[in-house]
Amino acid sequence: MLKIWGRTNSVNVQKVLWCCDELALPYERIDAGMQFGRNKEPAYLSMNPNGQIPTIEDGDFVLWESNSIMRYLAMQYGASGSLYPQAPKARASVDRWLDWSLSTLQPADKPVFWGMVRTPVEQRDMAALQAAADAAGKLWLIVDAHLEGRSFLEGEAFSLADIVLGAFCRRFIGMDGLRKPATPQLQRWYESLQERPAFQRHIAPALS
Template identity: 55%
Template structure:
């Protein structure tokens, strides 16, 4: 049995849970992080010295970092479904990796202030100047994906096939399009919106990203 340590409302945990759903893999999930604590306990730090979530335990094998976990699940347990999500062809795989790395290096830092400012900060304590600056930074990132989708016509990030790139970026798109973070002046991205709505047809999206952001 695969075990995932991490709270239900962590975007990085959600990515892994969505991937597991796509692959049809059951898991045990143990709440950890923020209100649930545990991440600073010695036994957890022995699994993940960063004290963050998620952490995957697969028998004697332990892995942290959500995008690495997604890749591992596809390669180790995914079979044909795994090869569809994370293709074996070097060029196709590198293209997927590009978006996973971009999510970590560029998109996530840009949108963080928007999510935290609107979802995890009480209305009376919000700094709307900082929120709008984060919205603009996130919009510049989403414009890159809008151009990618418009150029090849979709339906997914890398074209015809649904891949790990759609999972990693789709989790963040839920934040961008969610009513919880909508503020005046957010630009419209028609190709991005159409892609996002297609993601909503996936069971894993509905299951893990359907609930309200918290």
């Protein structure tokens, strides 16, 4: 059975778990990272020299980088579905959101998430956090505009792009205490994601 290494409060692990559920793919998950350790041990480093989570083992095939893992799972176990479409333009359109999440969105999300969720209240620099939230908000306005007239990020079919951005959006829309721009299309899309059992199971739980 597919093995997934990583703690459930990591957004990059959550994306992979959500993907597995959309594919109805059974897996065994092993806690690793932060308080669980394991990811700096030699056995883990031999699978993933970055010492980061997630890592998967599918038989003797080992893979790290969450977006690459999702692409692999969708190709291997869901090739006929919409998660990772085969037509070049449709696939490239999904890919750009996956790349954008790594290059642009996650770096903007990280200071807000760590500051608001993993920093004690009395140590929070709220002015800096609001500035970081404003920078992230500008990115979400791009997504909001793109969603106009679309049910999902790439049209009428749910894809890996919705998983990746949906997991990060939970941290943006679902986080109180900071001012955010109005994003009506994003809100409408996010509400549709909240109806999905995999979202409720892996993404909705409290941020930690």
